[in-house]
Amino acid sequence: MIGQYIPGHSPLHQMDPRAKLLFVFAYMFAVFLANNPATYGLLVLFTGIGIYFSRISLSVFYRSMKPVFILILLTSLLHLWMTRGGEALFSFSFLTIYEEGVRQAIYISIRFFLLMAAASLLTFTTSPIDLTDGMESLLKPFERLGVPAHELALMMSIALRFIPTLWEETEKIKKAQMARGADFESGHVFKRVKSYIPVLIPLFISAFRRAEDLALAMESRCYRGGKGRTKWRELHYSHLDVVLLLLFVILLTALWLLRK
Amino acid sequence: MEILIEGLSYVYMPDTPFSRQALNDVSLRIPSGTFAAILGPTGSGKSTLIQLIGGLIRPTAGKIQVGPHAVHHNSKSGSSLRKHVGVVFQYPEHQLFAETVGRDIAFGPKNQGLTQGEIDERVRLAMQWVGLSPELAERSPFQLSGGQMRRVAIAGVLAMQPDVLVLDEPTAGLDSRSGRELLETIYQLQRERRFTVILVTHDMDEAARYADFLYILSDGRCAESGPPAQVFSQPEKLREYKLDLPEISKLVLRLNERLNPPLPLTIFRLEELERELLTRKGEFG
Known part of the structure; x- marks a missing residue:
């Protein structure tokens, strides 16, 4: 699944999450610098090396990217259809494919893939807590500008923490209703949506119960927001993060030199 | 209905770094109309086994047969089993959803395609079986006490009148008295109507008291099976599976240290022990 953390000890796993976050952020802009085969090739190579050093098996990687491939296919088809320019390569009644369309389709696909691969590498190698x-x-x-950093982080970590729990709960309730003859697979869309009511109501009730329990548990352990709160696990930059920074600078320079 | 399980295996999330084998080549037979108990420590595969019997998941390998209906690893779905096996999951009150108790219990029979008259009759009967008074039918299930909610949830499965009733830890979270009353209700109903009951529990006393047959799961295998008297006659073996003797058997063993001839180890009910001791008192008194 997209966003799934896969525990490990690869160099990518050991990097500081801040470094990885900043890198992915910057990388998303860097991808848009590429505008010819050489620069795209360089980015693909760079991402490939990243995948290699993450020690994540290609089959797992492929499976998590599968839904993205459908999106990529769709956009590239649209480009093949719509983009005009250059020589007409192929023509059949109303459909004409131009040289520019093929180029755009390939570039957009690669760009999409690069962005998703970088984001996946981040979530594969970084635990939600990190x-x-x-x-x-x-x-x-x-924070000085009024951004509630601690609260945002807390909300995010609680949300992440409860995704698997609620997912498990959904599966359990679904099975329980299936055991009572509920059918979630057949019928038209409206009927199928309706068939989920016996799942959604218990799910909401349990989500509210959990939220209440959690709030009580936090309060009884004297939680009072982020002020003055220290951390048991502190983040530290290491030489690996310096390596990442250097690599990124080299990548940027190379892109700058190679692009038209 | 008889339940026949052959070479059953189940793997969660196969072909991922998270894959986990929950069941490994389990074979067992539960005769028709018996009260069976499945015992085993946490993580031994009990819940997986009952989901397979209930036709809610498909096996990785092997076969489950309930009466004439069989499900293999390449069967399309387990729905043929679902029609005959009613599964009551742990904390079943968490799946209640309807506005009234009556409508929640009617959910199963309605999905079976019965007529409104039949549904009403099934709901009335099921409520009577589990000891819910008829006027509760119009109440919201969310206003009831925990014990009552659980009875509503169990009635929801009983109303489908399954040939096999599976109960996953039905007494968990109830106080000991409501728990005992609940099991006693189900036991009486089973004796009357002679359907097959599979009780999943880690309470040895519950198992000893009600079950005709015990099946002990350990690390995804069926390690031991037989009538309670046979299974509980080997306390050392039980310890191997991280299980204990029932409290009553411990008491009988303690008494036997001082009694000659010793009491039989087949006593699993307090009433029986009382009777046995009273007759002895009469004999020796």
């Missing part, structure tokens, strides 16, 4: 800690620490300077 991710929110990193985000909180990066947002800290903006």
Whole structure:
């Protein structure tokens, strides 16, 4: 699944989450610098090396990217159809495919893939706790501008924490209603949506119950917001993060030199 | 209906870094019309086994047969089993959803395609079976006490009149008295109507008291099976599976240290023990 953390000890796993977050953020802009085969090739190579060093098996990677491939296919088809320019390569009644369309389709596909691969690598190699800690620490300077960094991070970590729990709960309730003859698979759309009512109501009730329990548990342990709160696990930059920074600078320079 | 399980295996999330084998080549037979108990420590595969019997998940390998209906690893779905097996999950009151108790219990029979008259009759009967008074039918299930909510949820499954009733830890979270009353209700109903009951529990006393047959799961395998008297006659083996003797058997063993001839180890009900001791008192008194 997209966004799933896969525990490990690869160099990518050991990098500081702040460094990874900043890198992915900057990388998303860097991808748009590419505008010819050489620059795209360089970015693909760079991402490939990243995948290799994450020690995540290609089959797992492929499976998580599968839904994205459908999106990529759709957009590239649209480009093939719509983009005009250059020589007409192929013509059949109302459909004409131009050279520019093919080029755009390929570039957009690669760009899409690069963006998704970078985001997936981040979530594959960073535990949700590290991710929110990193985000909180990066947002800290903006607290003066009124950004509630700690609260945002807390909300995010609670949300992330409860996704698997609620998912499990959904499966359990679904099975319980299936055991009572509920059918979630057949019938037209409206009927199928309606068939989920016996799942959604218990799910909402349990979500509210959990929220209440959690609030009580936090309060009874004297939670009083982010002020004065220290951390048990502190984030530290290491030489790996310096390596990442250097690599990124080299990548940027190379892109600058290679682009038309 | 008889339940026949052959070479049953189940793997969660196969082909991922998270894959986990929950059941490993389990074979067992539960005779028709018996009260069976499945015992085992947490993570031994009990819940997986009952979901397979209920036709809610498909096996990775092996076969489950309930009466004439069989499900294999390549069966399209387990729906043929679902029609005959009623599964009551742990904390079943968490799946209540309808505005009234009556409508919630009617959900199953309605999905079976019965007529309104039949549905009303099924709901009335099921409520009577589990000891809910008829006027509760118009109340919201969310206003009831925990014990009552659980009875409503169980009635919801009983109303489908399944040939096999599976109960996953039906007494968890209830106080000991409501728990005992609930099981006693189900036991009496089973004796009357002679359907097959599969009780999943880790309470040895519950199992010893009600079950005709015990099946012990350990690490995804069926490690031991037989009538309670046989299974509980090997306390060392039980300890291997991280299980304990029933409290009553411990008491009988303690008494036997001082009694000659010893009491039989087949006593699993307090009433029986009382009777046995009273007759002895009469004999030796």
